[in-house]
Amino acid sequence: MLDDRKLDVLRAIVQDFVSTNEPVGSKALVERHHLGVSPATVRNDMAALEEEGYIAQPHTSAGRVPTDKGYRLFVDRLSTVKPLSSAERRAIEQFLDGALDLDDVVSRTVRLLAQLTRHVAVVQYPILDRSSVRHLELIKLSDTRLMLVLITDTGRVEQRQVDLPGLIDERTVSDLRARLNQRIAGRPIHDVPNDLADLAEAEPPATRGNASAVVAVLLASLVERREERVVVGGASNLTRLALDFPDSVHPVLEALEEQVVLIRLLGEASRPTEVTVRIGDEHPYEGLRSTSMVSATYGSGSRALASLGVLGPMRMDYPGTMAAVGAVARYVGRILAES
Amino acid sequence: MLDDRKLDVLRAIVQDFVSTNEPVGSKALVERHHLGVSPATVRNDMAALEEEGYIAQPHTSAGRVPTDKGYRLFVDRLSTVKPLSSAERRAIEQFLDGALDLDDVVSRTVRLLAQLTRHVAVVQYPILDRSSVRHLELIKLSDTRLMLVLITDTGRVEQRQVDLPGLIDERTVSDLRARLNQRIAGRPIHDVPNDLADLAEAEPPATRGNASAVVAVLLASLVERREERVVVGGASNLTRLALDFPDSVHPVLEALEEQVVLIRLLGEASRPTEVTVRIGDEHPYEGLRSTSMVSATYGSGSRALASLGVLGPMRMDYPGTMAAVGAVARYVGRILAES
DNA sequence: CACTGGCACTCGGGCTAAAGGAGTGCCAGA
DNA sequence: TCTGGCACTCCTTTAGCCCGAGTGCCAGTG
Numbered sequence: 001m002l003d004d005r006k007l008d009v010l011r012a013i014v015q016d017f018v019s020t021n022e023p024v025g026s027k028a029l030v031e032r033h034h035l036g037v038s039p040a041t042v043r044n045d046m047a048a049l050e051e052e053g054y055i056a057q058p059h060t061s062a063g064r065v066p067t068d069k070g071y072r073l074f075v076d077r078l079s080t081v082k083p084l085s086s087a088e089r090r091a092i093e094q095f096l097d098g099a100l101d102l103d104d105v106v107s108r109t110v111r112l113l114a115q116l117t118r119h120v121a122v123v124q125y126p127i128l129d130r131s132s133v134r135h136l137e138l139i140k141l142s143d144t145r146l147m148l149v150l151i152t153d154t155g156r157v158e159q160r161q162v163d164l165p166g167l168i169d170e171r172t173v174s175d176l177r178a179r180l181n182q183r184i185a186g187r188p189i190h191d192v193p194n195d196l197a198d199l200a201e202a203e204p205p206a207t208r209g210n211a212s213a214v215v216a217v218l219l220a221s222l223v224e225r226r227e228e229r230v231v232v233g234g235a236s237n238l239t240r241l242a243l244d245f246p247d248s249v250h251p252v253l254e255a256l257e258e259q260v261v262l263i264r265l266l267g268e269a270s271r272p273t274e275v276t277v278r279i280g281d282e283h284p285y286e287g288l289r290s291t292s293m294v295s296a297t298y299g300s301g302s303r304a305l306a307s308l309g310v311l312g313p314m315r316m317d318y319p320g321t322m323a324a325v326g327a328v329a330r331y332v333g334r335i336l337a338e339s
Numbered sequence: 340m341l342d343d344r345k346l347d348v349l350r351a352i353v354q355d356f357v358s359t360n361e362p363v364g365s366k367a368l369v370e371r372h373h374l375g376v377s378p379a380t381v382r383n384d385m386a387a388l389e390e391e392g393y394i395a396q397p398h399t400s401a402g403r404v405p406t407d408k409g410y411r412l413f414v415d416r417l418s419t420v421k422p423l424s425s426a427e428r429r430a431i432e433q434f435l436d437g438a439l440d441l442d443d444v445v446s447r448t449v450r451l452l453a454q455l456t457r458h459v460a461v462v463q464y465p466i467l468d469r470s471s472v473r474h475l476e477l478i479k480l481s482d483t484r485l486m487l488v489l490i491t492d493t494g495r496v497e498q499r500q501v502d503l504p505g506l507i508d509e510r511t512v513s514d515l516r517a518r519l520n521q522r523i524a525g526r527p528i529h530d531v532p533n534d535l536a537d538l539a540e541a542e543p544p545a546t547r548g549n550a551s552a553v554v555a556v557l558l559a560s561l562v563e564r565r566e567e568r569v570v571v572g573g574a575s576n577l578t579r580l581a582l583d584f585p586d587s588v589h590p591v592l593e594a595l596e597e598q599v600v601l602i603r604l605l606g607e608a609s610r611p612t613e614v615t616v617r618i619g620d621e622h623p624y625e626g627l628r629s630t631s632m633v634s635a636t637y638g639s640g641s642r643a644l645a646s647l648g649v650l651g652p653m654r655m656d657y658p659g660t661m662a663a664v665g666a667v668a669r670y671v672g673r674i675l676a677e678s
Numbered sequence: 679c680a681c682t683g684g685c686a687c688t689c690g691g692g693c694t695a696a697a698g699g700a701g702t703g704c705c706a707g708a
Numbered sequence: 709t710c711t712g713g714c715a716c717t718c719c720t721t722t723a724g725c726c727c728g729a730g731t732g733c734c735a736g737t738g
Contacts, residue, residue: 023700023701025700025701025702026701026702027700027701028701037710037711038710038711038712039701039711039712040703040704040710040711040712040713041709041710041711043701043702043703044703044709044710046702047702047703057701057702058719059717059718059719060701060702060716060717060718060719061699061700061701061702061716061717061718061719062700062701062702062718062719063700063701063702100499100560100563101498101499101500134480135478135480135486137476137478137488139474139476139490141473141474147474147490149476149488149490149496151478151486151488151498155498157488157496157498159440159490159494159496160439160440161440221439224439233596234596235574235592235595235596236589236592236593236595236596238592239587239588239589239592240589242587242589248578248581249578250575250578250579250581253574253575253577253578254575256574256575257572257573257574257575362730364729364730364731365730365731366729366730376680376681376682377681377682377683378682378683378730379681379682379683379684380680380681380682382730382731382732383680383681383732385731386731386732396730396731397690398688398689398690399687399688399689399690399730399731400687400688400689400690400728400729400730400731401689401690401729401730401731402729402730402731
């Protein structure tokens, strides 16, 4: 049905439209690409491509524009990965190497992605469930109050205060801290509830109440934060390309403020470092129907920690963006593995 | 020069223009407000107000629009504080009361402000310099590596890793922790460098190297984070009111991504809970010339911790916005004082 | 002296009409 | 199977026009 030349034509249409933002006609196509045939022939091919739903014309006497389906085919079969320029590689290293802690890694990554791709960047914090406990610290604030600080191997720090049912002294705190860490240090967060299930019962009656209060708050904090955090940056790139959003950028901005939507978008990505593209009407969320998202999962080693990506108009440079997102994801994974 | 009726006219112009977004003419004015005079008289007053620079007409044969100077006069002398509705009061309490930790307080505050005022919300984290040390925790990660966790009385948590020049054991860590906390717990961050100036020298030679490495990293972290953090939310409110920004919202969005600009904006606010308004050309930053910012400093007790506010078009409901921002600032201060 | 009604004037927005042009579909021929 | 030619479509731009809101000014009035 679609021979090689038709695919060439589609590829050329996508490329031209991405760079000019104007419907591309048969004449311009043969001039800018050496297809070796006449405009009339190209017109026939275009008619076939339109028949199949890969391109469309905004109105009768206009050139053709790729449809969502056309972009999809382009991404899946017609584009070759564009290697990053050495300047880009250097930018990634320089940007991320001086990061101080996890917050810093995340905020630098957002800025980096936004700058590199010139689209809106979205970066998710490492998912708590997929991390392990590095250390649980108990700090005595008063005779009936503790602060819990949970540190994960990915650098996340969660803190919470506990009001105790009874008095507690430094000695008991440090005993409890030791016993807790013995059980959970190095364990995946996922297993912590199990690991601590019978801790309180094993405590001597005198401290049992306090111990179970601590455990309760700890477990609760793991659940509460299940709604994972996402950071967004480079939103001004949307207005720079405002003409690409026919219904204005408003719904897109609204979507970007819905953590839930973003998490769902990122959450459906695939294996570590593999780059996923979601185009236009493939989005589950109404307001994003005129956008595309390029995302990748990052991880340390083979463990997927979370995802990051960029959101832009459907008319985007897919090969370049995919290369950038993939490279950043790999680099972030490496950095988190080191720390 | 400007008698009471002229001020009444200006007030009426601002109110009408804020609600309709259309240049207001003399006839419409006398119809909607009971000024007790004829349109012709109002026209004379308008001419005087224009002469003084409080209003302007977009073009001949159009109504009048307040100028920056006009809004300023309105805010300073012509508006009365609009008390919050009880629904709004309830919203504030409900929104903020369940906050778990500082991050949560800040992110809830941003969402609350954005929702309440329907403008872009900007909230600054408590400034490190104005907080005190609650506790410094040292956690041994390996024989040559520690993690520092600094907890302030406002709930900020800063963490950093230290590579030590020599080996260290649990016992030494806990000694060092005790000595450090003895010196700095409860002290203002501001004084910490002084408090620790001679700590390393007082250490026994065997542990001196490690101790000074820890102190060095700690002090460095206090300086690095001097660039304070700001969180932005509700950016989609900008595009909702896109027509209020003649040169498109792009420069405004760009400004919102410049932490430095925002910090400077918020930083120049005044005493705790006092509400500050900056209008149009009073902004130091070019891109914000068509916006107004309403901000307030929050604090616990008499201590100013940092500022929060909203950014919107110059054409905004100043009395209502000022009331909301002030109320939220007071409430946030109270919450942080409690914890 | 302050206010009012009347009136001529200005100027932007919106509507319609016409011209221009890019691009298509189709057909006949190589 | 490809090509050149040609009629056709329809969007976009430009120009011209009218309409009306709103003003400034002036002469008149309590």
